[in-house]
Amino acid sequence: MLNFRTDLATERRDLYKKANKIEDEIKGIESEREEIDENLSIERVKITSNEGEKAIGKPIGNYITIDIKNLKIAQEEEITKSADVLSRELKKIIDIHVDSQSSALVVGLGNIYVTPDSLGPKVINEIEVTRHVIKYLPQYVEEGTREISAISPGVLGTTGLETLEILKGIVEQVNPKILIIIDALASRSIERISSTIQISDTGIIPGAGVGNTRAEISERTLKIPVIAVRYSNCCRNSSACK
Secondary structure, rough: OOOOOOOOOHHHHHHHHHHHOOOOOOOOOEEEEEEEEEEEEEEEEOOOHHHHHHHOOOOOOOEEEEEEHHHHHOOHHHHHHHHHHHHHHHHHHHHHHOOOOOEEEEEOOOOOHHHOOHHHHHHOOOOOOOOOHHHHOOOOOOOOOOOEEEOOOOOOOHHOHHHHHHHHHHHHHHHOOEEEEEEEEEEOHHHHHHOOEEEEEOOOOOOOOHHHOOOOEEHHOOOOOOEEEEEEEOOOOOOOOO
């Protein structure tokens, strides 16, 4: 297997095709591209077989890459449009696995004190959690509201605990029907920093993109679907990721 050194399924696919001089699609992989406008595009990659999984080193499942050009200088209207696209694609992939009433646990991975790794904990502070309100003040909750809880479990160097160990305990006690992970993502291209988001339904191996592999967080290890939303905040060619 190639040493991809990237978390993005699209980059892994392109690297494999280039290395093996493949013109068409890789066997066991399907993909499509949607251009929303000149600055916003979506690429959907679906790995359908063990052959495709082996080729690019990603598990069977769905990978949606949203590329947003010039996001760092985008105006409010453009940011709102990008957020709407992300929300729509995330809802689609969640709906594949659970219904609209199923409870969810949102997990913000990373170290809040290290800029390239701080996305997850910062997002958790913005999540509108509802589990406690539904439980204790149901009269104030709109009918049909999904039960949401959230946590930022920290990192092994701070807690001494693998994230998987922490999440297993929470899943056992809280019993969410789906896990949504927010994390930074390592790509190969510096142009993707602050411009690319990948959504997948195959879980995550924290640190794999930068050679610091931790325990896998997935449906296989937690027994519930795991959706990962990852933002390119780091590049393999950047000193921050070396």
